[in-house]
Amino acid sequence: MRIATSVLLLLPLAHPLLALKAHDFKTCSQSAFCRRGRALAERAPTAGSSWHSPYTIVPSSVALSSSASSFTSSVKSELYPDINFELEVRIHEDGVVRVRMDEVKGLRKRYDEASSWALVREPSLKNVKDVKWVKGKNEVKGVYDDVEVRVQYQPLKVSLWKGGREEVVLNGKELLHMEHFRVKEEKKEPETAEGGAEQAEQAVLQAPARPTAWFEGEEEDGLWAESFSTWTDQKPKGPESLSLDIHFPGHANVYGIPQHASPLSLPTTTGPSPHYTDPYRLYNLDVFEYLADSPMSLYGSIPFLHAHSAESTVGIFNAIASETWIDVSHPTEDSTLTHWVSESGILDVFLLPGPTPEDVFKQYARLTGTSAMPAHWALGYHQCRWNYISSEDVRSVQKRFDEDDFPLDVLWLDIEYSEEHKYFIWDAKNFPDPVAMVNDVAALGRKMVVIVDPHLKRVSTYPVYEKAKELDVLVKGRDGKEEYEGWCWSGSSAWVDFFHPGSWDWWKSLFRLTDGKDKDSWRWVDSTENVHIWNDMNEPSVFNGPEITMPKDNVHYGGWEHRDIHNINGMLFQNLTSQAITTRGSTPKRPFVLSRSFYAGSQRLSAIWTGDNMGSWEHMAVGIPMVLSNGIAGMTFAGADVGGFFGNPDPEMLVRWYQVGIFAPFFRAHAHIDTKRREPYLLEEPHKSIVRDVIRLRYSLLSVWYTSFRRANADGVPILRPHWVMFPKDKKGFAIDDQYFIGDSGLLVKPVTKPGATETQVYIPEDQVYYDYFTYNAYRGSAAGKTITVSSPLEKIPLFIRGGSIVPTRARPRRSSPLMKKDPFTLTVALSQAELATGELYLDDGESFDHQKGDLVWRKFDAWTLKAAKRTRMTLKSSDMTKSGQTVVDGSLVAPGAYRADNAYAKSVQSVRVEKLVILGLPKKPTTVIVQGVAQKEGWTWEGGVAADGKKEGGASVLVIKNPNLKIVDDWLVEVEF
Ligand code: NOJ
Numbered sequence: 001m002r003i004a005t006s007v008l009l010l011l012p013l014a015h016p017l018l019a020l021k022a023h024d025f026k027t028c029s030q031s032a033f034c035r036r037g038r039a040l041a042e043r044a045p046t047a048g049s050s051w052h053s054p055y056t057i058v059p060s061s062v063a064l065s066s067s068a069s070s071f072t073s074s075v076k077s078e079l080y081p082d083i084n085f086e087l088e089v090r091i092h093e094d095g096v097v098r099v100r101m102d103e104v105k106g107l108r109k110r111y112d113e114a115s116s117w118a119l120v121r122e123p124s125l126k127n128v129k130d131v132k133w134v135k136g137k138n139e140v141k142g143v144y145d146d147v148e149v150r151v152q153y154q155p156l157k158v159s160l161w162k163g164g165r166e167e168v169v170l171n172g173k174e175l176l177h178m179e180h181f182r183v184k185e186e187k188k189e190p191e192t193a194e195g196g197a198e199q200a201e202q203a204v205l206q207a208p209a210r211p212t213a214w215f216e217g218e219e220e221d222g223l224w225a226e227s228f229s230t231w232t233d234q235k236p237k238g239p240e241s242l243s244l245d246i247h248f249p250g251h252a253n254v255y256g257i258p259q260h261a262s263p264l265s266l267p268t269t270t271g272p273s274p275h276y277t278d279p280y281r282l283y284n285l286d287v288f289e290y291l292a293d294s295p296m297s298l299y300g301s302i303p304f305l306h307a308h309s310a311e312s313t314v315g316i317f318n319a320i321a322s323e324t325w326i327d328v329s330h331p332t333e334d335s336t337l338t339h340w341v342s343e344s345g346i347l348d349v350f351l352l353p354g355p356t357p358e359d360v361f362k363q364y365a366r367l368t369g370t371s372a373m374p375a376h377w378a379l380g381y382h383q384c385r386w387n388y389i390s391s392e393d394v395r396s397v398q399k400r401f402d403e404d405d406f407p408l409d410v411l412w413l414d415i416e417y418s419e420e421h422k423y424f425i426w427d428a429k430n431f432p433d434p435v436a437m438v439n440d441v442a443a444l445g446r447k448m449v450v451i452v453d454p455h456l457k458r459v460s461t462y463p464v465y466e467k468a469k470e471l472d473v474l475v476k477g478r479d480g481k482e483e484y485e486g487w488c489w490s491g492s493s494a495w496v497d498f499f500h501p502g503s504w505d506w507w508k509s510l511f512r513l514t515d516g517k518d519k520d521s522w523r524w525v526d527s528t529e530n531v532h533i534w535n536d537m538n539e540p541s542v543f544n545g546p547e548i549t550m551p552k553d554n555v556h557y558g559g560w561e562h563r564d565i566h567n568i569n570g571m572l573f574q575n576l577t578s579q580a581i582t583t584r585g586s587t588p589k590r591p592f593v594l595s596r597s598f599y600a601g602s603q604r605l606s607a608i609w610t611g612d613n614m615g616s617w618e619h620m621a622v623g624i625p626m627v628l629s630n631g632i633a634g635m636t637f638a639g640a641d642v643g644g645f646f647g648n649p650d651p652e653m654l655v656r657w658y659q660v661g662i663f664a665p666f667f668r669a670h671a672h673i674d675t676k677r678r679e680p681y682l683l684e685e686p687h688k689s690i691v692r693d694v695i696r697l698r699y700s701l702l703s704v705w706y707t708s709f710r711r712a713n714a715d716g717v718p719i720l721r722p723h724w725v726m727f728p729k730d731k732k733g734f735a736i737d738d739q740y741f742i743g744d745s746g747l748l749v750k751p752v753t754k755p756g757a758t759e760t761q762v763y764i765p766e767d768q769v770y771y772d773y774f775t776y777n778a779y780r781g782s783a784a785g786k787t788i789t790v791s792s793p794l795e796k797i798p799l800f801i802r803g804g805s806i807v808p809t810r811a812r813p814r815r816s817s818p819l820m821k822k823d824p825f826t827l828t829v830a831l832s833q834a835e836l837a838t839g840e841l842y843l844d845d846g847e848s849f850d851h852q853k854g855d856l857v858w859r860k861f862d863a864w865t866l867k868a869a870k871r872t873r874m875t876l877k878s879s880d881m882t883k884s885g886q887t888v889v890d891g892s893l894v895a896p897g898a899y900r901a902d903n904a905y906a907k908s909v910q911s912v913r914v915e916k917l918v919i920l921g922l923p924k925k926p927t928t929v930i931v932q933g934v935a936q937k938e939g940w941t942w943e944g945g946v947a948a949d950g951k952k953e954g955g956a957s958v959l960v961i962k963n964p965n966l967k968i969v970d971d972w973l974v975e976v977e978f
Contacts, residue, residue, distance in 0.1 A: 032222025033241035037341030053155035053174035054078040069126040101347040107181035111564035114321035118600040120369035175245040231546035251307035264625040264737035271329035279325040286541035292618035300598035301567040302633040315352030315360040365716020371603040373713040375590040376846025380409025380817040382668035387416035390430035391437035404681040421490035423452040442530040445818035451534040457490035463522035473503035480555040486542035498572035500557035511580035532592035538570035570597020607637040615644030621753035625737040631718035639666030651687040660751040662698035708743025710842040746805025750798040760792040769803035778956040804832030806839025806861040824915035831921035831948035835865035854898035855905040917961040921948025930975040
């Protein structure tokens with residue numbers, strides 16, 4: 001406890017803070033190791049030619065491994081000749097290069113386990129015969145494919161060359177510094193006798209310059225302790241920070257390193273007129289009312305960066321778990337320099353050679369895993385509020401949704417469901433019948449999500465806390481012995497140390513739905529399979545801790561300090577909860593566990609959201625690049641609170657916010673306890689009907705979302721695709737982050753995020769036809785890129801189908817998504833200028849893991865046009881995607897041999913029809929429509945209009961084939977002659 005309890009009791013119950021208090025969070029200049037790192041970078045250029053990196057490889061130590069594609073070598077620093085470092089370079093099977101450096105036989109061990117939590121498995125290395133190592137006088141070079149990894153001895157430098165181009169350079173600017181462990185030197189007391197000051201000055205003048213000064217600076221800065229506000233971080237291990245420059249000589253755009261409320265293409269933080277004056281910070285924090293344009297740290301951290309140019313894309317994954325600051329600058333117009341400074345940990349950097357954005361995604365997914373395949377219902381609409389206050393409240397909210405015909409899949413309960421914020425324990429007064437309440441919600445196919453935070457109320461009446469104490473799995477204070485005590489919602493609290501293996505089985509047992517072998521232990525009996533979980537406050541948030549989190553000198557399992565593992569902490573909590581939910585019943589089911597904190601690898605677990613945003617237009621707008629940025633860093637199942645967590649958005653803002661929300665992978669409305677109720681049924685007309693249509697639009701597109709999730713689950717390519725990902729050579733698109741594509745569907749959306757907007761400008765990146773999703777108006781882009789202006793009054797979302805796409809939708813409005821299982825499909829075939837189109841549809845039972853055994857339906861649709869002398873024929877074909885031999889990141893689409901077209905799931909939906917085909921952009925009215933070889937005399941309608949293959953803009957021609965008597969699971973052909 002670092003501040004008096006009495007002070008906390010005076011704070012408002014709603015939240016201990018009232019508005020963003022920037023002074024609650026450190027700037028770089030308030031963080032000693034960041035200061036040291038930046039000072040190093042600032043000295044480097046001014047030192048001119050005298051500046052050089054003190055780190056060199058001992059050439060005789062370079063030991064190539066005979067069995068794998070790697071080598072190790074000793075590294076020395078000329079500043080500290082007695083300290084030993086080791087460098088290891090490994091070349092993975094897929095061409096990724098891993099560079100590791102650690103201090104060897106030092107006074108202590110640096111934390112080296114970040115990668116073990118992030119990586120999905122230890123990557124296999126390239127076959128030794130596929131890499132040619134060439135040793136030169138001052139370098140060793142590994143050559144494979146069109147890649148060269150050059151490791152220079154003096155000064156130490158590692159660079160990756162591809163196709164003869166230098167793509168990434170480590171320590172090219174010579175800012176590498178691994179502060180070694182050292183013994184604290186006792187300072188001499190200053191002279192106090194008469195004349196002392198004069199003598200001291202003389203002594204300074206005569207003292208030889210510290211040999212390290214040119215590199216480390218003249219003065220020791222915060223090496224052994226540092227204070228911030230009322231907290232002092234004792235640093236018993238002393239300095240151990242790591243500085244590393246990573247230069248991308250040919251890439252002017254960098255993306256990633258979420259989470260920040262900043263543009264997608266990361267603006268500069270140093271150099272002439274930087275956009276931000278502080279570096280991007282990665283340190284998971286609970287930042288109340290965060291700024292809408294800032295490099296400040298937020299709740300999650302993924303140290304993964306893409307560097308992009310029209311020629312190529314490369315990636316960097318820096319497996320570090322401690323607080324990290326990253327400066328970004330452009331030494332030249334077409335290059336980017338990044339400087340990473342981390343508080344502790346080893347150097348463990350992965351260089352992902354690309355060369356396309358898609359390759360980088362796949363390389364990253366091979367390292368850290370792809371995103372989990374979510375339950376289908378989790379893509380529906382989630383209604384949350386802090387708080388629905390009783391089971392009657394829950395029932396009445398659900399009733400209002402139904403009365404007003406709003407689709408809804410999930411109702412949420414925030415912290416007030418629990419007795420005194422003892423999570424799992426229902427507040428019996430307001431929630432006397434939790435299981436009956438959940439069953440009432442589930443009766444309409446819906447789920448509930450209930451919050452379980454990581455802080456445990458320290459009272460003997462709380463069985464969860466008592467058991468954690470008994471198992472000795474609580475995080476310890478700085479003495480490493482006593483449990484750490486801090487403050488959170490539940491008052492005086494303790495935190496489970498999920499790094500402690502002893503906590504794992506116990507945590508999972510809490511969620512078991514039936515008694516297990518541990519039947520004497522407490523478990524959550526008032527729960528059902530329809531309850532899923534929200535893990536909030538897991539940065540962790542500690543109201544009376546430094547920067548609202550845990551003191552860095554707290555101690556975790558294995559003796560590691562909190563500073564070493566901080567950014568991984570929240571992911572472990574979500575991981576254990578996800579495992580618990582998966583295995584709690586008799587058969588494994590896909591878990592939904594929303595986490596606020598995240599790290600590299602969190603995508604394997606479930607969803608995250610962007611935290612406590614504000615009900616403002618700025619926050620609505622910045623939510624888009626934030627979700628895009630999470631996505632390109634693997635964390636694709638993400639969304640922002642619809643409506644904004646704080647404040648009371650007016651109806652116009654709320655409508656626009658729903659329009660943004662339905663185009664995020666995770667779609668949830670949420671609001672702070674002090675806000676007015678704003679469930680969509682409370683809106684007046686016309687806003688109410690507009691929002692109803694918007695949510696229905698989301699539901700009609702659920703198959704598009706689900707298919708996109710399956711793709712992301714298979715190969716790691718994100719669901720939301722920014723322009724630079726879709727059109728990597730189009731420079732005009734590199735900075736665009738307010739419009740994006742959804743998976744491979746061909747849908748391009750630009751949500752409106754400005755008040756009073758009636759028109760919106762949309763960038764069309766190619767010489768192609770794009771159809772307005774609602775009106776079928778055809779727009780044309782140009783090869784050089786073209787900006788069009790479209791009308792976007794309140795009820796209209798600028799949404800387009802890219803020519804060449806086939807989009808599967810379901811039009812029946814339903815109360816919840818499970819009720820859509822047998823609904824028929826509409827296929828919209830949006831012909832390209834070349835009169836082609838293609839699309840996909842993925843389906844499975846939406847909740848079990850049977851899809852991994854091949855219980856699924858994955859259809860491929862293709863349309864093409866053949867011109868003959870007398871007539872032209874367009875063919876539309878449905879075929880089985882799983883037969884097309886597609887592969888994914890780690891193997892084939894389904895387990896080899898497991899898939900059968902007549903699998904149990906496919907059988908369960910074999911009656912599902914295609915109820916409508918809509919074909920856009922045919923040049924002429926058809927003479928014949930042939931379905932499965934049978935000419936259709938009727939059942940189709942034609943409306944003339946603009947043809948796909950022309951140059952005209954305006955209403956496209958529309959052929960509608962109604963009820964063609966086709967099944968979605970079958971192979972079939974439809975032919976149109978004209
Ligand atoms: C903070 C979360 O960010 C917010 O969404 C939640 O409502 C409150 N904690 C209360 O649990």
